[in-house]
Amino acid sequence: MSILDATELVVPPNIELSELTDLIATWLEAVPDAQRRAEQVAAVPVPDRIRVLGVLNEQQVAELFDHASxxxxxxxxxxxxxxxRGRALAVAAPDVIAEIVRLSPDSQQHGLRASLPADRRAVVDGLLSWPEDSVGARMTPNVTSIVDTLTVREANRAARTQAADAETIAYVYVTNEAGLLEGVMSFRDLVLAPGSTSVRELMDTDLLSVDARTDQEAASRMLIANHLFALPVVDEGRLIGIITSDDVADIIDEEFTEDAERQGGSNPLDVPYLRASPFLLWRKRILWLLALFIAEAYTGTVLRHFEEELETTVTLAFFIPLLIGTGGNTGTQITSTLVRAMAVGDVRFRDMGKVLTKELTAGSFIALTMALAAIIRAWTLGVGVEVAITVTLTVAAIVIWSSLIGSVLPLLLRRIGLDPAVVSAPMISTIVDGTGLIIYFEIARLVITG
Incomplete structure (x- = not known):
């Protein structure tokens, strides 16, 4: 392998072990990203993959799995x-193994679990027993903990024996003999305190914890809001693990991706895009499209109901795409902003009054601006005063109406326990299309005479 192609893993045939070791060392230096390393290792034939994994030391294999997707x-x-497979998994963190097993095809999950040592398999099975979106399923069970009956000298020895396997040593958690979480202290305080001091005297009992059944996104927000490196996870008060800032980064990224896909009018893929088959794309999108198709059908019903008005003033039809497009765009802007604000905890249901005041005020300014643009457009088309007034009033009314719908729906959905991201751009457009046409033709009935 030359320096020019060191960023690609290619195992020449009949390569000696010493040469392969040098090749891998060069490749590791040229490709620091674990995700890319994993993808390249996966791309080589199985016999070469076995040789590559045999050359990597335990730390390198652990980094490969712990930092790759x-x-x-x-x-x-x-x-x-x-x-x-068992040797490779044995050096990975238990939460990483659990995620690998959970996302593997059903036919492979048993084989992956069976390849694990019995003690490691028990830990992984414990993580898999929690609901998929709960913090218990994503926590790290390797946590540094000491009992409250120890002295600082004894606690130091206990903590040091756990430090090698712990995800983080920023915090040392204190439990009673039954394993119930009692307090927390920093590793620094534990090291610097006099050896004869009791742990009970040093520990901070005012600490945050999260139940293992809590939604992973809510737990992530709690950790971020309180500027913590880790958050203890408990089951009926018993310390069973921690969720760390690294876990939170992955969770937030996943949740953001899911929200973006839902707002686009599709169910989350749950796999990277390039791994999604055409059948999976069809399955994730078709239900939304069929639902929107059915919902959109009422637009045709509205047009049929106002068929007489359209025949009387044909020029009204010229402005239909413009009007419903403006309404959909207005609602989409609001829901996109509001859903994100709700996701980061800036907006809650109790803030609905403030949201409505803010958005309806902004919507009024937008309505006036768009009405001015509409009357200019109507004037350039020479459609007459009555139609121009109708279009102008309709644009203003639709913008206000879209502002109201876009402000209320996400908050109401969250209130009843649904994901507000389902108020996608297509859904808002569909809702506004039919109602906007009703507004348009009702205003036309009042304004246009004869």
Whole structure:
């Protein structure tokens, strides 16, 4: 492997072990990103993949799995002998293994679990027992904890023995003999305190914790809001793990991706886009499209109901795309902003009054501006005064109406326990299309005579 192609993993045939070791060392230096490393290891044939994993030391294999995406890790493990698969998984963090097993096809999950040592399999099974979107499913069970009956000298020895396997040593958690969480202290305070001091005297009992059944996004927001490195996870008061800032970064990224997909009018793919088959794309999109198709059908019903008005003043039809497009765009702008604000905890249901005041005021300014643009457009088309007034009033009314719909729907959906991201751009446009036409033709009835 030359320096020019060191960023690509290619194992030449019949390469000696010493040469392969040098090649891998050069490749590791040239490709620091674990995600890319995993993808390249997965891309080589199984015999070469086995040799590559044999050259990597435990730390390098652990970094490969702990920092790559679960899907890339699944590809690395695919078709490996059970013994080698077990050795590779044995050095990965339990929460990483659990995520790999959870996202693997059902036919492979048993084999992955069976390849684990019994003690590691028990830990992974414990993580898999929690609901998929709960913080218990994403927590790190390796946590530094000490009992409250110890002295600082004894606690130091206990903490040091756990530090090698712990996800973070920023905090040392204190439990009673039954494992119930009692307090917390920093590792620094534990090291610097006099050896004869009791842990009870040093620990801070005013600490935040989260139940394992809590939604992972809510737990992530709690950690971020309180500027913590880690948050203890409990089950009926018993300390069972922690969720760290690294876990939170992954959770927020996943939740943001899901929200973006829902706002686009599609169910979340749950896999990276390039791994999604055409059938999966069809399955994730078709239900939304059929629902929107049915909902959009009432637009035709509205047009049929006002058929007489359209025949009387044909020029009204010229402005239909413009009007419903303006309403949909207005509502989409608001829901996109509001859904994101709700996701980061800036807006809650109790803030609905403030949201309505803010958006309806802004909507009024927008309505006046768009009305001015509409009357100019109507004048350039020479459609007559009555139609111009109708279009102008309708644009203003639709903008206000869209502002109201876009402000209320996300908050109401969250209130009843639904994801506000489902108020997608297509859904808002569909709602506004039919109602906007009703507004248009009702104003036309009042303004246009004869």
């Amino acid at each position: 679960p899907h890339a890790s699944i590809d690395v493990l695919d078709e490996l002998p059970s013994e080698l």
